[in-house]
Amino acid sequence: xxxxxxxxxxxxxxxxxxxxxxxxxxxxxxxxxxxxxxxxxxxxxxxxxxxxxxxxxxxxxxxxxxxxxxxxxxxxxxxxxxxxxxxxxxxxxxxxxxxxxxxxxxxxxxxxxxx
Amino acid sequence: xxxxxxxxxxxxxxxxxxxxxxxxxxxxxxxxxxxxxxxxxxxxxxxxxxxxxxxxxxxxxxxxxxxxxxxxxxxxxxxxxxxxxxxxxxxxxxxxxxxxxxxxxxxxxxxxxxx
Numbered sequence: 001x002x003x004x005x006x007x008x009x010x011x012x013x014x015x016x017x018x019x020x021x022x023x024x025x026x027x028x029x030x031x032x033x034x035x036x037x038x039x040x041x042x043x044x045x046x047x048x049x050x051x052x053x054x055x056x057x058x059x060x061x062x063x064x065x066x067x068x069x070x071x072x073x074x075x076x077x078x079x080x081x082x083x084x085x086x087x088x089x090x091x092x093x094x095x096x097x098x099x100x101x102x103x104x105x106x107x108x109x110x111x112x113x114x115x
Numbered sequence: 116x117x118x119x120x121x122x123x124x125x126x127x128x129x130x131x132x133x134x135x136x137x138x139x140x141x142x143x144x145x146x147x148x149x150x151x152x153x154x155x156x157x158x159x160x161x162x163x164x165x166x167x168x169x170x171x172x173x174x175x176x177x178x179x180x181x182x183x184x185x186x187x188x189x190x191x192x193x194x195x196x197x198x199x200x201x202x203x204x205x206x207x208x209x210x211x212x213x214x215x216x217x218x219x220x221x222x223x224x225x226x227x228x229x230x
Contacts, residue, residue, distance in 0.1 A: 004157070041223060042223055043119070043206055043208070043220075043221025043222050043223050043224055044158065044206075044221050045220075045221065046218045046219065046220075089157050089158070091157070095214070101146070101210070101213050101214055101217070101219075102160055102163070102171060103158075103160065103219070105157030105158050105159070106157050107155065107156055107157050108156075108157055
């Protein structure tokens with residue numbers, strides 16, 4: 001039962017253009033969402049998060065959009081840089097409803113930014 | 116600030132053998148997590164500690180996996196006996212507190228291959 005889905009296993013974008021990574025979830029009780037970035041041979045690192053009371057959160061070149069009715073969130077990277085090439089994981093939690101920090105991760109999307 | 120340390124980085128064992136992984140979290144972090152990441156999948160939480168007590172071990176295969184966090188600092192995860200399907204990267208993470216808004220910091224992981 002995959003509660004968090006990232007249907008695109010890979011994405012290739014030219015440097016300077018926008019990268020859009022998508023994530024869908026099935027559990028309507030999820031109320032906190034996070035994006036993690038992972039380089040090879042390293043552990044995931046936190047990138048950006050959003051609470052279900054918001055529909056947008058921005059941090060520099062990274063913006064996360066949340067569409068609760070569609071159970072969909074997306075990560076926008078503008079402009080994309082070669083150093084952004086990594087695997088991006090979407091994660092969800094029922095933090096507010098259930099007072100838990102347990103994260104459910106998606107399968108990841110490998111982003112490649114080429115010159 | 117030192118990050119989450121894990122050892123060994125790589126381990127190859129035969130099925131039915133036993134193996135142990137070690138994790139040293141960031142100093143002062145009360146919460147410690149062990150995740151299993153199978154190739155092509157996102158990290159899956161195996162067990163979560165708050166200080167030296169278990170908060171969640173619902174997805175830990177307790178017939179073969181065990182974990183402890185003596186003195187509320189370092190932790191070890193053991194598999195005995197190992198199966199082929201245990202081949203994965205085992206990630207340790209820590210955070211200041213059991214609130215999802217506190218970032219989880221991941222170690223580099225231990226890549227286990229069971230032959």
